[in-house]
Amino acid sequence: MTDFGAIDALLAGAKKEVPLPSAEERRALREELNLSRAQLAQALGVSPSTVGGWESGRDPSGEVREKYAYFLEGARTKLAAETAAEEAPAEDPEDDDHLDHADHDDQADAEQNAGGQDDDVDVLTAPRPCVLCGQPARHQVAGFPQHLDPAECGTSEPAPTSGPAAPDKPTERKAPGSPQPSGRQGQSGRGVRVVPVGRRMQSADTPDLIGSAVAAALAEHSGDVEAASKALVKRAIPDAMALLDHSRKGGRYDVVAHPWLPDVLHKQSSRGADQIWEARPKWARPELPPGEHEVTALDVNGAYLSALKTHLPLGQLEHSIGNHHDRRRAGVHLITPPDWDHDTYLPNPIGSRDEPGPLWVTESTLRLLLRISTPKYGLCDPPEIHESWTSGATEGLLEKFRIALKDARDRAIAEGDEVTLEYVKAMYSKFVSTLGESNYNRELYRTDWMHLIRSQAFANLWWKAHHAYDEGLMVVRAMGTDELHVIGDWRAVFSEGRGVTEVKIKDVYTVGASDTTDQRTEVKN
Incomplete structure (x- = not known):
């Protein structure tokens, strides 16, 4: 019983x-x-x-x-x-949950656009040459001095119907908010549209420095592709600086090219490193579910090119103390990072660091930590900021430079032009690598920029890993700036291709066997 x-x-x-x-x-x-x-x-x-x-x-x-x-x-x-009851509210166009996981290269920061485009007309304290006609102008639009009244601008005269256009003399453009003069725009057929700083300026008079350099190199080496490529890669640094100077014409911000830098940004020895931690990921999932799994190793295209869009300090860095973050400034920060309890399925955003305690991180890493600590994500506590070296900053400082490189890269891929492709890759990779204490670039000495751009590339990879996880993929590895290994239907999450917003397959392999130890070893090594 x-x-x-x-x-x-x-x-x-x-x-x-x-x-x-x-x-x-x-x-x-x-x-x-x-x-x-x-x-x-x-x-x-x-x-x-x-x-x-x-x-x-x-x-x-x-x-x-x-x-x-x-x-x-x-x-x-x-x-x-x-x-x-037909009372369901319409989808809120401001809801950006789906944007939080999109490629960081194509997101515009909310503070960048908070002011809109109607306030880009400024009154100059002293007249400056109009970018259209060269005569003194008292206003500027999107950072470019110009006449608001077309009648005052020297380009109001009809352009010649024959003969080469005068160099560096764009024609009449329409100021934001001003009426379009009737008939005048069509007389020259060479109108220029200016949009706010951080976006491209469309103009028939903008020279193609990259295309011209490639054509000259091929001509100099009688069409020898290999010799032309070597020559172009060799001159990638000065050419990148020339392109940067050209992209900065008419910009609204002045940049300090050789600022005094604090000790944390100087190498501790001749062969050592400085004190900045870039949060480089080197992570592998510690364990997989039982069974056999097909893993796809994805290659993220143009990691450093995309990372040029980041918050960069303009002037000399200034010191501050306290647990406070000013989104209008950027630099490096001494923080105590939060605990990370999700290492079994997502990499630590602070990177592969074993030592506990405070460390110096860049603006890119700090903003990543602050964002994922908000209630929207709730992945960690906010980091504690002890002290900072910062300056006034903007996210669009290198945007025209980045777009020029991206456009050239896209054209080269579409046309199968490997010479231009290798040249462009060398320009942006060498530009980043020589910003620090380097003997190869004397024109711009910004070690802080170098760390910021690199760590932004790592932050971009972390967001891709988070996006993959959020869409139901199993993240297996995240390495460096451009390597992400996943299990699942990744094509439903990422676009495949060679564009900077796309990924391509680096490798496909199988893990998992009857022996769990072998499976873990294969995944981690």
Whole structure:
């Protein structure tokens, strides 16, 4: 009787696990209610990463499963009632959850656009030559001195109908907010449209320095592609600086090219390094689920080229103390990084660092940590800032330079022009590598810029890893600036190609065997 009684008690206490909808529906129900993972996690008493795991296919158990099922059923009922009553709000165009995981190379910072484009007309304290006609002008548009009234501008005369155009003399353009003069724009057929700093200026008079250099090198070496490529790569640094100078014409910011730098940005010895930590990732997932898995190693294109879009300090760095971050400034910061509890499925944004305690990081790393510490992500606590070396900053300082390189790279890929492609790669990679204490670039000495651009490339890779995880892929590795290994349908998450917003396959391999130790070794080494 005792045995039967125990069985009866077991059967009375046993119950079938409450069913759950698919992982896709779980996430859709939460997002349709505009709830973040952090909010749901707090209500259920779990971490945001745990909720992320459930939305990627893992199932909870026990009491928390019942709570989660109760939330999902309630969410489904609420949404169904709203739909039936036709009271569901239209999708908010300002909702940028889907943008938070997009390629960092194509995102515009909110503070960059906060002022809009209508305030780009400024009154000059002293007249400066108009970029259109060369005569004194008292206003500037998007950083370019010019006449607002076309009648005052020397380019209001019709352009010649024959003969070569005069160099560096663009024609009439329309100031933002001013009416288009009738008939005049069509007389010359060479109108110039100026847009705010940080975007491209479209003009038929803008010389193609990259294309001209490639053509000259090929002509000099009688069409010998290999010899022309070697010559172009050899002169990549001075050519990059010439392109930078050209892209800075008419810019609204003055840059200190050779500032005094604090000791933390100087090498500690002739062959040593300075004190800045760039957060370089060298991470591998410690364990995989049982079974055999196909891993795709993805190569991120143009990592340093994309990282040129980052917050760079303009002037000499100034010292400050205290746990405060000013988004209008950029530089390097001494911080105590937060604890990271997600190393089993995402790399630490601070990189592969074993030593505890404070360390000097760049603006790029600090902004990454601050962002993922917000309630929207809830992945860590905010870092503690002890002291900083910063200056007024802008994210668009190198934007025209970056766009010129990107456009040349895109054309070279489309046309199969390997000479230009290698030349452009050498320009942006050598530009970054020689900004520090280098004998190869005497025109610009900004060790802080070098660290900032490099760490921005690492931050961009981290966001790609987070995007992959958030879309249900299993992240296996993240290495350097351009290597991401994943398991799953990655083509549903990333675009394949050679563009800077795309990825290409570096390798495909299989991991996982009957022996778990062999599997881990294969993944980590």
